[in-house]
Amino acid sequence: MTTFTPATQPSQLHSSLKQTFGFDEFRTGQEQTISQLLSGDSSLAIFPTGAGKSLCYQLAAINLPHLTLVVSPLLALMKDQLAFLHAKGIPAASIDSTLSFEQSQQVTRDVRSGKIKILMVSVERFKNERFRQFIESIAISMLVVDEAHCISEWGHNFRPDYLKLPRYRQELNVPLVLLLTATATKKVKQDMARKFAIASEHIVQTGFYRNNLDLSVLPVAEKQKHQTLLDVINHHQGSGIVYVTLQHSAEKVAEFLQQQGLQAQAYHAGFKDDVRQKIQQDFMQGKTSIVVATIAFGMGIDKSDIRFVIHYDLPKSIENYSQEIGRAGRDKQNSACFTLANLDGIHTVENFVYADTPERASIDYVLQNIRNEVQGGQWELQVLALSNASNIKQLPLKTLLVQLELMGIITAKFSYFADFKFKFVTPKEQIVSGFNADRSEFLAQVFSCAKMKKIWGEPDFELMHSRYQAPRKRIVSALEYLADQQHIVLETKKATEVFSVNMAALDNADLVEQLYQYFAEKEHAEIERISKLVQFFQSDRCLTKQLSHYFDDQFAPENCGHCSVCRGQVAVLPYSNNQLAISSETIALAIAQIQQHFSSLKATATVLPKGLSIDTICRFLSGMSVPLFTRTKVRQLSYFAVCQHMRYADIKAQVVSTLR
Numbered sequence: 001m002t003t004f005t006p007a008t009q010p011s012q013l014h015s016s017l018k019q020t021f022g023f024d025e026f027r028t029g030q031e032q033t034i035s036q037l038l039s040g041d042s043s044l045a046i047f048p049t050g051a052g053k054s055l056c057y058q059l060a061a062i063n064l065p066h067l068t069l070v071v072s073p074l075l076a077l078m079k080d081q082l083a084f085l086h087a088k089g090i091p092a093a094s095i096d097s098t099l100s101f102e103q104s105q106q107v108t109r110d111v112r113s114g115k116i117k118i119l120m121v122s123v124e125r126f127k128n129e130r131f132r133q134f135i136e137s138i139a140i141s142m143l144v145v146d147e148a149h150c151i152s153e154w155g156h157n158f159r160p161d162y163l164k165l166p167r168y169r170q171e172l173n174v175p176l177v178l179l180l181t182a183t184a185t186k187k188v189k190q191d192m193a194r195k196f197a198i199a200s201e202h203i204v205q206t207g208f209y210r211n212n213l214d215l216s217v218l219p220v221a222e223k224q225k226h227q228t229l230l231d232v233i234n235h236h237q238g239s240g241i242v243y244v245t246l247q248h249s250a251e252k253v254a255e256f257l258q259q260q261g262l263q264a265q266a267y268h269a270g271f272k273d274d275v276r277q278k279i280q281q282d283f284m285q286g287k288t289s290i291v292v293a294t295i296a297f298g299m300g301i302d303k304s305d306i307r308f309v310i311h312y313d314l315p316k317s318i319e320n321y322s323q324e325i326g327r328a329g330r331d332k333q334n335s336a337c338f339t340l341a342n343l344d345g346i347h348t349v350e351n352f353v354y355a356d357t358p359e360r361a362s363i364d365y366v367l368q369n370i371r372n373e374v375q376g377g378q379w380e381l382q383v384l385a386l387s388n389a390s391n392i393k394q395l396p397l398k399t400l401l402v403q404l405e406l407m408g409i410i411t412a413k414f415s416y417f418a419d420f421k422f423k424f425v426t427p428k429e430q431i432v433s434g435f436n437a438d439r440s441e442f443l444a445q446v447f448s449c450a451k452m453k454k455i456w457g458e459p460d461f462e463l464m465h466s467r468y469q470a471p472r473k474r475i476v477s478a479l480e481y482l483a484d485q486q487h488i489v490l491e492t493k494k495a496t497e498v499f500s501v502n503m504a505a506l507d508n509a510d511l512v513e514q515l516y517q518y519f520a521e522k523e524h525a526e527i528e529r530i531s532k533l534v535q536f537f538q539s540d541r542c543l544t545k546q547l548s549h550y551f552d553d554q555f556a557p558e559n560c561g562h563c564s565v566c567r568g569q570v571a572v573l574p575y576s577n578n579q580l581a582i583s584s585e586t587i588a589l590a591i592a593q594i595q596q597h598f599s600s601l602k603a604t605a606t607v608l609p610k611g612l613s614i615d616t617i618c619r620f621l622s623g624m625s626v627p628l629f630t631r632t633k634v635r636q637l638s639y640f641a642v643c644q645h646m647r648y649a650d651i652k653a654q655v656v657s658t659l660r
């Protein structure tokens, strides 16, 4: 498949490293990866965070004849890498939602003319048909997938849209692929390599054993956590991060630490961007010594002297744990990592998994919806509305759609916003008079046709079409342009996705069952992941060694000598909810309540089959949040969440025996 000239000589690579990037030496794994790429071999690079993964594609890209296309999951990561590339004088750009129409036109032109060597996009960009048409016309030397573990259904951060990347690669005829990730188990590693046909000898994995990280598991009852946290912090100098699961606990714990006279700040995704930036900056500059954060904190934080990382709650997975503790001690100085552990929250974590598995009736609803609503071979949907109607949460619904795409049943065409509204910042007359005659007349028409209320107005696409034959596209780009120039504020609603449908492929009696089995298997793997996490923290083997083993890394010593197990402390995690049994009478009353509730609102409960499924009943008893419950006000019923302290499997067993 390769069309390259032979590999660049090692001496040339070194001079390229020095001249362009100003570094004297390669870091472990970099040179091997780059040489493989320049010999035409697709590669997978697994380096710990901060070990210079990005340099692999950057140096390769400037030695390849055509464009390097980088898919990155996070806008902030893209912008950081772009800033770095520009500082090194490498022509790179991104196409993303922050660009104005004019700016993205400019990027398109520069890519076409070959001026840009590296183009960064999000995976969602491929859903846009116009982008696909554009990128299909460009010669691409290499596709780079950052955070590539997102492509594996068995990975910890699975992103459904990533599954389509191998196909885009084929369609775009890209000879070379580089996958980058910091963490991957053996299964995920093999899965990633298989999906992109990467030979096992081209997987470059550097050990991530860190001899300066001291790991401790502290078994602690929920009530004792505040005190234990305080004790740990008081024994440590310098900056640290305290990780919690919920936004609300971030605030509570930060408040507690402040009351103890410590400089602590809460951080979570619920804060506004500028607030979050300020907290990050204060932490980077040492003005705040402790940040109490949800997992939202850390991506792109490059502070080398973090002395401690404390998990106040159990981390989400071993992958998360490894990534989060990896932020400590980047300066190679000794740093400590503590996990305050008990089993109280485990069933809550499991419930998130169970709530994500769609029921058969829900899958069937989506397929029926396609059959009923397809028009001229096209099917339109709004994710939120379909999620509500089908009772499938948004992420699994997106996963379902991607599965349908991979089965060749639907194909993403484009997306648009169904509703727009705008208000003036610059007076209307002033806007209109600021353009040449042609544009000025067009804008005047758009404004005169708009339905204006006191402040906000809505463009009237139909009127514009009937009066002036103005295409919707032109009106939307004009409004978007004015919004970019801050002449108006534009709000968009109801993102609508459009798919083409292969009706023959949809006509398959086994489809519901096939899709259901796919989700059941995923659920099983996720529950397994949680049980591995618990085993890890309770294990009697060296924690550091086990962590390396989990990630298939052979470099760590058998006993590290700097973890709590090596110090002879094997953790037994306490469980303080002493399994309050719920009587079968109560279960029977609860079942009667939800059955009664749904029979009284048959008309609104779209997906409910004749009887309530066992899973719907169990979700009610365990207090899960699924779209159906929100929409039908189930949460207000007195028995909602009556079994919330129990594990799902136990609830199910009791329901089955009650219904028997």
Ligand SMILES: [Zn+2]
Pocket (backbone or CB within 6 Å): 542, 543, 544, 545, 559, 560, 561, 562, 563, 564, 565, 566
């Ligand atoms: Zn150890």
